[in-house]
Amino acid sequence: MTELIKxxxxxxxxxxxxxxxxxxxxxxxxxxxxxxxxxxxxxxxHVDREGALAAARAVDAKRASGAExxxxxxxxxxxxxxxxxxxxxTTCGSKILEGWVPPYDATLTRRLKDxxxxxxxxxxxxxxxxxxxxxxxxxxxxxxxxxxxxxxxGSGGGSxxxxxxxxxxxxxxxxxxxxxxxxxxxxxxxxxxxxxxxxSRYGLVAFSSSLDQGGPCARTVLDTALLxxxxxxxxxxxxxxxxxxxxxxxxxxxxxxxxxMRIGVVKEFAGEGYQAGVMQRFExxxxxxxxxxxxxxxxxxxxxxxxxxxxxLIAPSEASSNLARFDAMRYGLRVGDDGTxxxxxxxxxxxxxxxxxxxxxxxxxxxxxxxxxxxxAYYGSAQKVRTLISRDFDAAFAGVxxxxxxxxxxxxxxxxxxxxxxxAMYLADLCTIPSNLAGNAAMSLPCGLAPEDNLPVxxxxxxxxxxxxxxxxVGGAVEAALNDKWGxxxxxxxxxx
Ligand code: GLN
Numbered sequence: 115m116t117e118l119i120k121x122x123x124x125x126x127x128x129x130x131x132x133x134x135x136x137x138x139x140x141x142x143x144x145x146x147x148x149x150x151x152x153x154x155x156x157x158x159x160h161v162d163r164e165g166a167l168a169a170a171r172a173v174d175a176k177r178a179s180g181a182e183x184x185x186x187x188x189x190x191x192x193x194x195x196x197x198x199x200x201x202x203x204t205t206c207g208s209k210i211l212e213g214w215v216p217p218y219d220a221t222l223t224r225r226l227k228d229x230x231x232x233x234x235x236x237x238x239x240x241x242x243x244x245x246x247x248x249x250x251x252x253x254x255x256x257x258x259x260x261x262x263x264x265x266x267x268g269s270g271g272g273s274x275x276x277x278x279x280x281x282x283x284x285x286x287x288x289x290x291x292x293x294x295x296x297x298x299x300x301x302x303x304x305x306x307x308x309x310x311x312x313x314s315r316y317g318l319v320a321f322s323s324s325l326d327q328g329g330p331c332a333r334t335v336l337d338t339a340l341l342x343x344x345x346x347x348x349x350x351x352x353x354x355x356x357x358x359x360x361x362x363x364x365x366x367x368x369x370x371x372x373x374x375m376r377i378g379v380v381k382e383f384a385g386e387g388y389q390a391g392v393m394q395r396f397e398x399x400x401x402x403x404x405x406x407x408x409x410x411x412x413x414x415x416x417x418x419x420x421x422x423x424x425x426x427l428i429a430p431s432e433a434s435s436n437l438a439r440f441d442a443m444r445y446g447l448r449v450g451d452d453g454t455x456x457x458x459x460x461x462x463x464x465x466x467x468x469x470x471x472x473x474x475x476x477x478x479x480x481x482x483x484x485x486x487x488x489x490x491a492y493y494g495s496a497q498k499v500r501t502l503i504s505r506d507f508d509a510a511f512a513g514v515x516x517x518x519x520x521x522x523x524x525x526x527x528x529x530x531x532x533x534x535x536x537x538a539m540y541l542a543d544l545c546t547i548p549s550n551l552a553g554n555a556a557m558s559l560p561c562g563l564a565p566e567d568n569l570p571v572x573x574x575x576x577x578x579x580x581x582x583x584x585x586x587x588v589g590g591a592v593e594a595a596l597n598d599k600w601g602x603x604x605x606x607x608x609x610x611x
Pocket of ligand 1: 243244245246268269288289290291292293294321429543
């Protein structure tokens with residue numbers, strides 16, 4: 115492994131700005147790493163070698179001209195294949211979008227380019243972001259760099275695996291029910307779901323529009339904050355975008371001081387189904403926060419136990435409407451168009467061939483939940499539960515600054531173990547879903563290895579909407595204290611690929 119791929123994003127940008135290394139050398143080192151390991155990992159669906167090197171050359175030219183470089187200039191990034199990229203394929207992990215090349219950039223893509231971030235390519239994901247293991251990708255599963263026979267989480271398993279395999283120091287994910295945080299947890303990396311509406315959804319292919327949120331992923335809390343700063347902020351092209359200043363997440367990440375903060379442990383996120391080693395590392399983290407000077411209290415959020423069923427009505431309902439656009443006429447795949455069939459028949463044949471089993475399951479579920487006669491009983495009830503969950507959060511945040519829990523109940527499970535059991539798969543998001551339903555902000559960061567299997571455990575931190583800076587303040591302090599204790603960052607323990 116060359117040293118360059120082990121640098122943090124902050125170190126990389128600093129080295130480029132000081133002229134110690136060129137952006138082209140940095141990009142090349144990561145492309146070489148991808149060539150060396152990605153056949154095994156399968157984190158990338160598309161690698162844009164030429165584009166990455168051209169972007170890196172532009173950064174080097176900018177520096178040579180004496181222009182000031184931004185805080186992430188020249189830093190390589192792995193982009194989840196659910197954001198549109200002008201001239202670069204975008205598949206959402208689905209056969210139905212095979213070969214589709216978008217004519218425009220998502221706002222997030224544009225902001226990355228404006229920040230001189232070097233986009234290496236697009237990462238693997240569960241089809242249309244539906245899943246918790248990346249096994250629902252039409253392009254094969256991604257392996258967890260800690261153990262390639264295990265899942266890297268999902269839906270953004272490709273982005274998280276790219277970080278853990280040192281193929282990129284930065285990545286982008288989307289989180290509808292946990293797809294940034296759960297992959298972060300099981301790969302020993304950091305991931306943040308920002309406040310809903312604070313990162314533009316323009317050009318993010320919609321799964322469940324009222325829940326979907328793009329966000330930053332990295333190997334350190336500070337790098338995650340730098341990326342958060344680059345992508346967040348108001349966008350007139352997204353009608354749900356919040357028009358308010360983004361909290362100073364970078365300053366918060368550097369604070370590393372939780373003295374006087376009040377931290378609530380969510381009582382409901384424990385018990386049956388939670389792996390012993392996950393609970394052990396979680397409880398140690400809570401103890402650590404106490405030692406660092408925070409006040410820890412127990413908090414009860416009784417409606418959280420209803421979050422999963424509510425989510426699995428709301429998300430499929432919205433998906434059934436959003437995915438109607440894949441009609442064989444506008445994008446990607448078209449099957450059976452031999453001149454003898456009607457448009458309806460071609461649409462049906464294309465969807466039959468182009469959508470995978472989980473996507474079909476959700477479209478059927480959502481269509482049913484929204485059908486007249488059932489709408490009130492299913493979708494209507496789920497929306498009421500959503501309100502109860504928001505009220506539980508409001509009550510909790512009246513007494514504490516942040517809430518904490520394990521990110522996901524178990525460490526990475528073996529590929530195949532839950533593939534045919536949707537209910538078991540859905541349980542991976544037990545602790546993450548409430549924040550999507552309420553629209554607040556949440557982070558997962560590594561808090562050690564579970565003793566029984568030596569696999570990473572994630573600590574989840576949840577903050578009120580538009581208080582994303584609190585995640586970074588708490589996360590930065592925990593990370594610094596743990597690295598001190600271990601004498602190195604967790605990923606340095608990752609078995610070499
Ligand atoms: N695993 C959840 C699902 O399958 C969440 C996915 C996501 O956050 N995109 O819907």
